[in-house]
Amino acid sequence: xxxxxxxxxxxxxxxxxxxxxxxxxxxxxxxxxxxxxxxxxxxxxxxxxxxxxxxxxxxxxxxxxxxxxxxxxxxxxxxxxxxxxxxxxxxxxxxxxxxxxxxxxxxxxxxxxxxxxxxxxxxxxxxxxxxxxxxxxxxxxxxxxxxxxxxxxxxxxxxxxxxxxxxxxxxxxxxxxxxxxxxxxxxxxxxxxxxxxxxxxxxxxxxxxxxxxxxxxxxxxxxxxxxxxxxxxxxxxxxxxxxxxxxxxxxxxxxxxxxxxxxxxxxxxxxxxxxxxxxxxxxxxxxxxxx
Numbered sequence: 080x081x082x083x084x085x086x087x088x089x090x091x092x093x094x095x096x097x098x099x100x101x102x103x104x105x106x107x108x109x110x111x112x113x114x115x116x117x118x119x120x121x122x123x124x125x126x127x128x129x130x131x132x133x134x135x136x137x138x139x140x141x142x143x144x145x146x147x148x149x150x151x152x153x154x155x156x157x158x159x160x161x162x163x164x165x166x167x168x169x170x171x172x173x174x175x176x177x178x179x180x181x182x183x184x185x186x187x188x189x190x191x192x193x194x195x196x197x198x199x200x201x202x203x204x205x206x207x208x209x210x211x212x213x214x215x216x217x218x219x220x221x222x223x224x225x226x227x228x229x230x231x232x233x234x235x236x237x238x239x240x241x242x243x244x245x246x247x248x249x250x251x252x253x254x255x256x257x258x259x260x261x262x263x264x265x266x267x268x269x270x271x272x273x274x275x276x277x278x279x280x281x282x283x284x285x286x287x288x289x290x291x292x293x294x295x296x297x298x299x300x301x302x303x304x305x306x307x308x309x310x311x312x313x314x315x316x317x318x319x320x321x322x323x324x325x326x327x328x329x330x331x332x333x334x335x336x337x338x339x340x341x342x343x344x345x346x347x348x349x350x351x352x353x354x355x356x357x358x359x360x361x362x363x364x365x366x367x368x369x370x
Contacts, residue, residue, distance in 0.1 A: 119165060179233060181349075316356050
């Protein structure tokens, strides 16, 4: 492989991760009429946990009780983040839900590095959120419950970053496998209560496995490739385009059309995220991803 191709590969992997995640989430939303948001979330988290357990086999390596408690807390947040995000996109467009969720890591970055310029990025992000209000006559009023779930997902993402740092000394793959297993213990029972035995239908379960592959397994694998060759700051900047990619995926797959003010809202939040990353010391920025 030539040097230029080797340098390009990590960036292509990260772009592929973002696109796959957004396409997978759009596909997941299309299954909501069949299994509900809770049921599809159970598929994603449950199958992802099984895949990660088979790949990393964390039971073959000892872990202290204290670290196990930290991983359990991390996993619980992962489960709640996934569930509340899926509950959000039941009633609001995918791109807008991702934009709102991005407020979590944005606020963590600002809280860890209080520089004057960060108030500019906070203001830009607030402007983006304000543009989501139904001020455009052509805009569909956003469901308050959906917005609330997206805000909870943002809080969970913030906790995910903070708790992820507490388990940063552990092996990444085995930690994610144990964390996702903890998430499954929370989310899968909720999905079973919501969808019932219908969740075990072979065809529906196969579609749920596809959701887990597109939304978790494949993006996570591509991110591992990307992290090996992309500086963390550049990684964060590229990741910031995810709300826009989500909006495009929602348009192409789900027919979710946004008005100009909503596209401007996404642009403002993306710009705030990029600005925060570029003006935050590397050691203070949250480079972690939501699984």
